[in-house]
Amino acid sequence: MADNKQLACMTCVPKGLCQGKGLVTLKEGAWANNPLAIQMLGICSALAVTNRLENSLVMGAALIFVCVGSNLIVSLLRKYTPHRIRMIAEVAIIATFVILFDQFLKAFYWDMSKQLGPYVGLIITNCIVMGRAEAFALQNPPMLSIVDGLANGIGYAVVLAIIGFFRELLGSGEIFGRTVLSADWYTPNQIMILAPGAFFALGIVIGIFNAIKGPEPEEKK
Amino acid sequence: MKGSVYTLGYAAVLGAVCAFLLTAAASFTAPYREANAEAEEALNILLALKVPLPAEISSKQVVKMRDENVQGKKRGDITTYVYSGAEANGKVLAVAIRFSGPGLWGPIKGFLALEPDMRTIRGITFYEQEETPGLGGEIAALWFREQFAGKSIVDADGKSGIIISSRGEPAPNKVDAITGATMTCDKVQAMLNEVIKSIVKEKQ
Numbered sequence: 548m549a550d551n552k553q554l555a556c557m558t559c560v561p562k563g564l565c566q567g568k569g570l571v572t573l574k575e576g577a578w579a580n581n582p583l584a585i586q587m588l589g590i591c592s593a594l595a596v597t598n599r600l601e602n603s604l605v606m607g608a609a610l611i612f613v614c615v616g617s618n619l620i621v622s623l624l625r626k627y628t629p630h631r632i633r634m635i636a637e638v639a640i641i642a643t644f645v646i647l648f649d650q651f652l653k654a655f656y657w658d659m660s661k662q663l664g665p666y667v668g669l670i671i672t673n674c675i676v677m678g679r680a681e682a683f684a685l686q687n688p689p690m691l692s693i694v695d696g697l698a699n700g701i702g703y704a705v706v707l708a709i710i711g712f713f714r715e716l717l718g719s720g721e722i723f724g725r726t727v728l729s730a731d732w733y734t735p736n737q738i739m740i741l742a743p744g745a746f747f748a749l750g751i752v753i754g755i756f757n758a759i760k761g762p763e764p765e766e767k768k
Numbered sequence: 769m770k771g772s773v774y775t776l777g778y779a780a781v782l783g784a785v786c787a788f789l790l791t792a793a794a795s796f797t798a799p800y801r802e803a804n805a806e807a808e809e810a811l812n813i814l815l816a817l818k819v820p821l822p823a824e825i826s827s828k829q830v831v832k833m834r835d836e837n838v839q840g841k842k843r844g845d846i847t848t849y850v851y852s853g854a855e856a857n858g859k860v861l862a863v864a865i866r867f868s869g870p871g872l873w874g875p876i877k878g879f880l881a882l883e884p885d886m887r888t889i890r891g892i893t894f895y896e897q898e899e900t901p902g903l904g905g906e907i908a909a910l911w912f913r914e915q916f917a918g919k920s921i922v923d924a925d926g927k928s929g930i931i932i933s934s935r936g937e938p939a940p941n942k943v944d945a946i947t948g949a950t951m952t953c954d955k956v957q958a959m960l961n962e963v964i965k966s967i968v969k970e971k972q
Contacts, residue, residue, distance in 0.1 A: 593899075624782075629775040636782055643786040650793045654800035657827070659810070664901055742902075 570696045575619045576679075576698025583706040583749075584756035588674040588709025593707055594745040596666050596763035602703055605659055607704025609648050609667055614676050616644040621684040628685075637680045638671070645670045660727065675699055706756075710748045803827065808942060810834035812895035816879035817851040817862045839865075844970050846963075849879070856886030862890045870952045874898035876907075880963060882921070886971060889930075892916045904952030912954045915943040921964045932957040 582588045589610075596602045620640045621628075628636050649667045652660040660667070670676065679699050684692040715721055718739030720728035728735075738744045771818065793886055797942040808826030819837050837870060838849050843924075849864040865880040878894035890915050898903045924927050931942040932953045945953040 549820070627778065629771070629778055632775055632779055639786050641780055643789055648792050650797045650801075654797035654802065657804040664905075665898070698807055 571693045573698040576695055577702040581702040582675040582699050583754045585702055592666050596742050598711040598714050600711040600715045603707040607707045610703050611700030612648055613644045613670055615693055615696035616699040617641045617680050618684040618692040619689055622689045625685050637699040641676050642671045687691035709752055714748055790811050808895050812893040813849055813864055813879050816881035816891040816893040818865050823903045846966050860884045865963055867959050867963040870897050871955050872904055887920050889919045899952045904949040908947045929961045930962050
């Protein structure tokens with residue numbers, strides 16, 4: 548988390564855009580309002596691609612790229628976008644970023660692209676990206692929107708990396724495809740590779756997140 | 769009215785900009801993607817023919833290995849890919865035929881490799897498919913493909929064709945279907961029978 552804070556200040560302090568908001572936004576997105584662990588968004592991809600740590604990291608990078616890019620553009624266009632077609636405009640912007648990333652993977656990381664299969668393309672429908680564009684970028688200036696996109700992207704990527712780490716470790720005894728738990732004394736637990744393992748891992752991560760964060764303060768009516 | 773014109777104009781401009789960006793990206797990455805696709809195809813010919821491959825192999829090496837070991841030969845309407853390794857002194861070790869057809873979500877393409885007797889299946893691979901991951905997508909999994917090895921493209925009565933089904937008695941030309949992927953299996957069966965028909969026709 549220390550690194551994230553550094554990043555936030557580097558993004559906004561020199562430009563004087565922070566005004567204390569950058570850090571709050573970052574903390575909100577990456578931790579207090581974590582898109583996966585607290586808001587329960589983007590569960591589908593988090594379950595599907597986390598069977599290996601490498602896949603999880605690439606997927607996290609993809610979401611950071613898309614979220615930052617689409618937040619920036621949506622925020623830049625927020626005063627010009629007609630209210631009636633703002634959602635379709637957001638989808639068009641998001642889809643453009645997603646396809647750009649997909650093309651990049653297909654051209655330079657073919658094996659990774661094969662493993663992630665349709666899930667990169669499905670980022671278009673990821674509620675996190677759309678949610679941030681609609682809830683944040685439409686009302687906030689570009690720099691702050693970038694920070695928000697970064698924060699939510701990191702929040703998603705970190706949870707994915709944690710799940711990917713444990714699923715690969717327990718499921719195949721490997722990390723980054725290298726054997727860590729020797730087959731001599733560790734029998735890989737197949738279920739961690741399969742879908743049920745994803746649910747177990749995600750549930751435990753969400754539980755730990757919420758236990759550390761403490762219960763949600765009740766809203767006063 | 770003025771609002772509508774602005775909205776339409778905005779949508780048109782945004783659409784045009786996005787389309788331009790995507791076209792630019794697509795044409796920039798096209799040569800890389802084509803090279804990847806060629807390597808993928810080459811790898812699948814080699815895998816279907818069961819050409820021994822080193823554990824680690826780059827995409828350039830794959831294309832080179834295919835060019836060294838496999839010759840494309842046209843026989844009537846079908847193109848066969850003949851595997852005769854350097855050590856085999858020109859003896860035919862296996863023959864692969866490309867097949868393709870519509871899947872459930874998109875086109876399915878692959879290679880069916882036969883032993884020199886042109887009856888027994890040596891291997892099968894799918895190098896392009898967009899079936900449902902975990903269901904129809906399992907056609908590309910090793911367990912499904914390995915079932916085909918040693919099966920015959922002709923049944924006990926000499927009738928040609930392969931059956932992919934979970935029902936009925938085991939037969940020399942029958943493999944198990946994937947539960948929950950009946951549509952994909954039926955379509956794969958249809959496209960395999962199509963290519964088997966053309967092989968049998970060519971043999972006569």
